[in-house]
Amino acid sequence: MKHRTWPRASSSSPFSSFPFPTDTxxxxxxxxxxxxxxxxxxxxxxxxxxxxxxxxxxxxxxxxDVMAKIAASFDDPTLKAASVVCRSWWEAxxxxxxxxxxxxWGKKFKHGSPRVKQNAEKxxxxxxxxxxxxxxxxxxxxxxxxWERGEKQRALDLFLKSAELGNHAAQCNLGISYLQAEPxxxxxxxxxxxxxxxxxxxxxxxQLALTLHRSCGTKSNMKEAARWYLKAAEGGYVRxxxxxxxxxxxxxxxxxxxxxxxxxxxxxxxxxxxxAQYEHGLALFSEGDxxxxxxxxxxxxxxxxxxxxxxxxxxxxxxxxASRDHAMHLADSWRALPSK
Amino acid sequence: MxxxxxxERMITLKTVEGTLFDVKSSIAKDLKTxxxxxxxxxxxxxxxxxLPNVFTRELSRILDYLNNHHRFRSGIxxxxxxxxxxxxxxxxSMSHEELxxxxxxxxxxxxxxxxxxxNQTVADVIQNKSVEFVRNFFGIENDxxxxxxxxxxxxxxxxxxxxxxx
Numbered sequence: 001m002k003h004r005t006w007p008r009a010s011s012s013s014p015f016s017s018f019p020f021p022t023d024t025x026x027x028x029x030x031x032x033x034x035x036x037x038x039x040x041x042x043x044x045x046x047x048x049x050x051x052x053x054x055x056x057x058x059x060x061x062x063x064x065d066v067m068a069k070i071a072a073s074f075d076d077p078t079l080k081a082a083s084v085v086c087r088s089w090w091e092a093x094x095x096x097x098x099x100x101x102x103x104x105w106g107k108k109f110k111h112g113s114p115r116v117k118q119n120a121e122k123x124x125x126x127x128x129x130x131x132x133x134x135x136x137x138x139x140x141x142x143x144x145x146x147w148e149r150g151e152k153q154r155a156l157d158l159f160l161k162s163a164e165l166g167n168h169a170a171q172c173n174l175g176i177s178y179l180q181a182e183p184x185x186x187x188x189x190x191x192x193x194x195x196x197x198x199x200x201x202x203x204x205x206x207q208l209a210l211t212l213h214r215s216c217g218t219k220s221n222m223k224e225a226a227r228w229y230l231k232a233a234e235g236g237y238v239r240x241x242x243x244x245x246x247x248x249x250x251x252x253x254x255x256x257x258x259x260x261x262x263x264x265x266x267x268x269x270x271x272x273x274x275x276a277q278y279e280h281g282l283a284l285f286s287e288g289d290x291x292x293x294x295x296x297x298x299x300x301x302x303x304x305x306x307x308x309x310x311x312x313x314x315x316x317x318x319x320x321x322a323s324r325d326h327a328m329h330l331a332d333s334w335r336a337l338p339s340k
Numbered sequence: 341m342x343x344x345x346x347x348e349r350m351i352t353l354k355t356v357e358g359t360l361f362d363v364k365s366s367i368a369k370d371l372k373t374x375x376x377x378x379x380x381x382x383x384x385x386x387x388x389x390x391l392p393n394v395f396t397r398e399l400s401r402i403l404d405y406l407n408n409h410h411r412f413r414s415g416i417x418x419x420x421x422x423x424x425x426x427x428x429x430x431x432x433s434m435s436h437e438e439l440x441x442x443x444x445x446x447x448x449x450x451x452x453x454x455x456x457x458x459n460q461t462v463a464d465v466i467q468n469k470s471v472e473f474v475r476n477f478f479g480i481e482n483d484x485x486x487x488x489x490x491x492x493x494x495x496x497x498x499x500x501x502x503x504x505x506x
Contacts, residue, residue: 059440059462059478066447070459074467081471084492087483164452166460194420199460 060086067092072136072165076100099133102126106141120145131158136167143173152177163192171196172204179211186211197228202235202340209240226253233264236340241268242276269296272336274303282311290315294327299334351378352388359396360388367406372450391449397438398445405430405454431461436478 062070071082071093079100083093106126112118124145130138143158156177162170175193178185190211196204209228212221226247232240245264248257262283268276281296297312316324349365353374368374378385391399412423434442439458446455466474475482484492 058480059436060480060483062440062443063447066443066459069455070463070466072459073463078467078469081469082466082474084471084484084489085474085482086480090492164456166456166463198420198424 060088062088062092064088064092068096068134069165071096072134072162073167095133096135099130099135099138102130102133103135103138103141106130106138110141110145131161134165136162136165136170139165140167140170140173143170147173147177163195166199168196168199168201168204171199172201172207175204176207179207186215197231200235202232202237202240205229205232205235206237206240206243209243213243222253224253230254233267236338238268238271238273238276238339241265241271242273245276245279269299270337271339274300274305277303278305278308281308281315285311285315290318291323291327294319294324295330295334298328298331302331351385353399354388354390355394355396355399356392357396359399361399361403363403367403367410370406370451370453371402372452373448393448394445395441398442401430401434401442402446402449402451402454406451409453427457431458 067089071079074082074096079093079096083090083097103126106123108116109119109123109126124142127138127142127145131142139158139162143155143162146152146158147155156174159170159174159177163174171192175189175191175196178189178192190208193204193208193211197208205228209225209232212225212228215221226244229240229244229247233244241264245261245268247253248261248264250256265276265280265283269280277296278300281293281300284290284293284296293315294312297308297315300308301312316327319327350362351365351368351374353361353363353368355361363371365378368378374389374391377389408426409423412419412426431439439462443455443458443462446458465477469477474480482489
């Protein structure tokens, strides 16, 4: 599996797909949209909508539309619990519970299940209905389907809606969409990727780092980029692990450290990053650890890394026949560690 | 109309208690309710705009937040670390009552970023917690009888798990 990671001057966006929100926290928000009076002919802005009348004393008295926004990205168990807190929350969250059911149906139609046949149209329909009831996660799912079909504007609209409800996957997707626009809307993209990054979305963190890295005018950009690569790497994002290794290796954006460069390169390699496997194999070769070097270089070769086979052969020369066999066996039975 | 840029204009807002706040129009833009009102008045806003539902304490906090965020955004590196720290402090500095009042004010004034932040703050507390925890934390009284609550929990379960079992 080839990996284009370290930014190149003329690379197109490395992303061909969006993060698929499989088990991200579910999100639902009310069908009841804030009834906002936009045009106002009074002499002052319109008064507040009435809050539920239970004393107005605390969080039980939050208006339904606010409740809905807060709960927009709740997962299933959280939504259930929140629903039972008090009467007004039960009422406020009703549309979201409906949305949750529709969302589940949507996923079944999309992927098929033992009793449900795959049906893209019905999936999209379910997602749209759930989105209409305010489910931020359903908006993302619907948006992804539209994007896959090439209906980019509809996808964008949905991502934006969900992003504004605070959904980090949506913010990430929105940012990526803006980067892919013709011409790219970089500033907007960065704004949304930042929100998702601050919220902990590893893919967004990586993408933000990459974007900052590419607009490589200033030193400060590089420092920030490195920070986000590190966060993404710590969050399990493999490409970020490779890039952060390079940052440490060249002292780019952070203090040079061979040790840390090594650590992260190995981590990326162990998770299947082919360039990292090559680099790590090289490092092992130069240290004289032929057996391990061969394993990584073999993996890199199989993944299509040119140049890896040359070094691999060098290493093989220095191994006994038995060791060679063993190394190949290790390569055959190797499995990538889980990652994001 | 010669060369006075939009950002230099000042808008005056008046809270429930009658306190006046002078706000740069670039900041007022983030108070979308106010901005809509300005747009509808054809930009002719000389007298203070009354905000019948917003108290001084809340408006003051909102303006603080916006001013700081504008400052962070116009700066350069490390801004988002500083901003995150500011946000955390900001959230911590309020009691629940104050937080709730601020949410209502931000909702009314339609201050998108602030509202998103406050909502997220509340959502983070509720996420993955038990019913009891949430009630305790926010001081919400359980207005269900034990029987009603039991029924709801079961009904809830059914609604989510029952019919669709694979």
